[in-house]
Amino acid sequence: xxxxxxxxxxxxxxxxxxxxxxxxxxxxxxxxxxxxxxxxxxxxxxxxxxxxxxxxxxxxxxxxxxxxxxxxxxxxxxxxxxxxxxxxxxxxxxxxxxxxxxxxxxxxxxxxxxxxxxxxxxxxxxxxxxxxxxxxxxxxxxxxxxxxxxxxxxxxxxxxxxxxxxxxxxxxxxxxxxxxxxxxxxxxxxxxxxxxxxxxxxxxxxxxxxxxxxxxxxxxxxxxxxxxxxxxxxxxxxxxxxxxxxxxxxxxxxxxxxxxxxxxxxxxxxxxxxxxxxxxxxxxxxxxxxxxxxxxxxxxxx
Amino acid sequence: xxxxxxxxxxxxxxxxxxxxxxxxxxxxxxxxxxxxxxxxxxxxxxxxxxxxxxxxxxxxxxxxxxxxxxxxxxxxxxxxxxxxxxxxxxxxxxxxxxxxxxxxxxxxxxxxxxxxxxxxxxxxxxxxxxxxxxxxxxxxxxxxxxxxxxxxxxxxxxxxxxxxxxxxxxxxxxxxxxxxxxxxxxxxxxxxxxxxxxxxxxxxxxxxxxxxxxxxxxxxxxxxxxxxxxxxxxxxxxxxxxxxxxxxxxxxxxxxxxxxxxxxxxxxxxxxx
Numbered sequence: 334x335x336x337x338x339x340x341x342x343x344x345x346x347x348x349x350x351x352x353x354x355x356x357x358x359x360x361x362x363x364x365x366x367x368x369x370x371x372x373x374x375x376x377x378x379x380x381x382x383x384x385x386x387x388x389x390x391x392x393x394x395x396x397x398x399x400x401x402x403x404x405x406x407x408x409x410x411x412x413x414x415x416x417x418x419x420x421x422x423x424x425x426x427x428x429x430x431x432x433x434x435x436x437x438x439x440x441x442x443x444x445x446x447x448x449x450x451x452x453x454x455x456x457x458x459x460x461x462x463x464x465x466x467x468x469x470x471x472x473x474x475x476x477x478x479x480x481x482x483x484x485x486x487x488x489x490x491x492x493x494x495x496x497x498x499x500x501x502x503x504x505x506x507x508x509x510x511x512x513x514x515x516x517x518x519x520x521x522x523x524x525x526x527x528x529x530x531x532x533x534x535x536x537x538x539x540x541x542x543x544x545x546x547x548x549x550x551x552x553x554x555x556x557x558x559x560x561x562x563x564x565x566x567x568x569x570x571x572x573x574x575x576x577x578x579x580x581x582x583x584x585x586x587x588x589x590x591x592x593x594x595x596x597x598x599x600x601x602x603x604x605x606x607x608x609x610x611x612x613x614x615x616x617x618x619x620x621x622x623x624x625x626x627x628x629x630x631x632x633x634x635x
Numbered sequence: 636x637x638x639x640x641x642x643x644x645x646x647x648x649x650x651x652x653x654x655x656x657x658x659x660x661x662x663x664x665x666x667x668x669x670x671x672x673x674x675x676x677x678x679x680x681x682x683x684x685x686x687x688x689x690x691x692x693x694x695x696x697x698x699x700x701x702x703x704x705x706x707x708x709x710x711x712x713x714x715x716x717x718x719x720x721x722x723x724x725x726x727x728x729x730x731x732x733x734x735x736x737x738x739x740x741x742x743x744x745x746x747x748x749x750x751x752x753x754x755x756x757x758x759x760x761x762x763x764x765x766x767x768x769x770x771x772x773x774x775x776x777x778x779x780x781x782x783x784x785x786x787x788x789x790x791x792x793x794x795x796x797x798x799x800x801x802x803x804x805x806x807x808x809x810x811x812x813x814x815x816x817x818x819x820x821x822x823x824x825x826x827x828x829x830x831x832x833x834x835x836x837x838x839x840x841x842x843x844x845x846x847x848x849x850x851x852x853x854x855x856x857x858x859x860x861x862x863x864x865x866x867x868x869x870x871x872x873x874x875x876x877x878x879x880x881x882x883x884x885x886x887x888x889x890x891x892x893x894x895x896x897x898x899x900x901x902x903x904x905x906x907x908x
Binding site for chain 2: 386389390391392393407409412413415416417419420421422423424425426427428432435436437439440441442480483484
């Protein structure tokens with residue numbers, strides 16, 4: 334059995350960053366598990382990028398603690414196992430894409446053969462020799478992912494990887510992220526594009542005004558505790574549900590019951606309905622869009 | 636450190652700016668250090684009917700070390716400052732500092748690698764400057780039909796060391812300013828204003844009491860560079876410092892050490908935004 338330290342790739346406790354009077358990140362608690370694709374969601378200015386910068390050691394926290402791959406942020410041993418793309422990819426404009434990666438490979442001490450492998454992964458092999466200034470934004474983004482993959486990292490941190498891409502480029506980037514996130518590699522994806530996160534991520538953390546508002550699997554967030562029950566007779570089912578401990582907000586909508594239920598007790602409710610002689614045709618979690626969940630969570634705070 | 640140094644050297648080699656700066660150094664040295672002076676020598680001969688022997692001796696191979704150092708202390712220093720500022724400031728301008736910091740090298744190693752690469756580039760500038768001075772002086776000696784008398788190997792080696800020191804002090808100042816100001820433009824501007832205007836004003840324009848003036852001259856980069864150069868035959872300028880070569884080299888070495896330490900300290904502590 335794995336210990337907690339072995340399963341947690343990123344952990345922050347009360348992580349805080351102030352720029353003068355402005356509090357960019359306010360006591361953030363974040364937990365990213367090994368092997369998952371984790372989405373860090375938040376509106377513009379919520380503190381996502383500052384959080385990533387602290388995790389990468391680019392910016393020093395004002396307070397709080399963080400560990401990345403079991404090491405302090407910015408530690409050489411930790412950085413050797415992670416790849417990152419923070420905001421728009423930054424490269425040397427006078428070098429070709431391949432030479433940019435050669436330079437980065439020398440910085441991180443990996444073999445030059447990894448350069449061509451990384452270019453191949455992001456499908457830039459045929460344009461690797463062109464100067465960076467001739468690259469489209471989409472190509473630069475892909476080169477950024479290639480740079481992040483150079484070290485064949487255990488952890489990949491991607492900040493808005495589809496920024497500025499057209500719909501085709503976005504779809505390609507999502508496919509690429511899913512591909513690189515397979516297996517044991519952990520991906521921390523930072524975005525304000527909910528569709529992107531919904532399609533790619535296993536678990537999501539929503540931050541607003543520098544604080545973690547909610548952290549849960551995507552399915553759990555979308556379910557939101559509301560259940561739909563289709564049963565006969567409806568009146569008996571409604572009575573059982575109203576009397577069942579932990580049930581609230583029971584409504585009849587279109588001949589079905591909708592209700593909120595604390596905890597993971599749908600099975601117990603089903604058993605109670607059966608015991609009362611109610612025939613249950615359907616009992617399922619109501620799926621909400623991530624957008625509605627996100628708006629609800631970020632509006633609650635402010 | 637080796638990987639960082641190799642990366643930095645690759646970047647410097649592939650970038651056009653260092654080559655442009657080197658071309659400017661070579662051209663200004665050949666044109667103003669030799670070409671124009673030889674033209675003056677020729678014109679004087681034709682107009683006045685006699686040869687300025689002092690000027691001709693100044694252009695001969697025996698004095699090429701002093702001539703090269705004169706060019707490095709003037710134009711070379713300014714170009715070294717620009718190169719130092721570009722080496723660090725461009726990383727802020729292009730946002731590439733975050734890209735390379737996240738690749739894994741510690742900031743200490745990164746700063747050290749960058750400064751060593753800069754020192755390597757400046758040593759190449761120094762050697763090429765010496766080669767240009769040597770080549771020009773040989774051509775003029777041939778044109779004048781004068782015998783070739785070369786300085787001793789010891790003088791050439793010591794001159795190369797002095798030239799590298801002058802260039803490195805200005806280069807590290809450029810690097811430090813770019814790190815502190817997080818960019819290239821202001822670092823180059825302020826560095827050149829200090830080098831070409833403020834030091835000169837401090838020496839020549841302020842009517843210091845004699846002892847205070849001496850103390851000032853003994854502490855400035857330009858005056859110590861001049862004092863070091865004079866031991867190799869560089870002509871004395873206005874407000875010169877009469878100091879032993881070892882003392883001048885020690886002052887310049889102290890500046891170099893302080894600039895390097897401050898730059899690395901700033902790089903270690905700065906937030907990369």
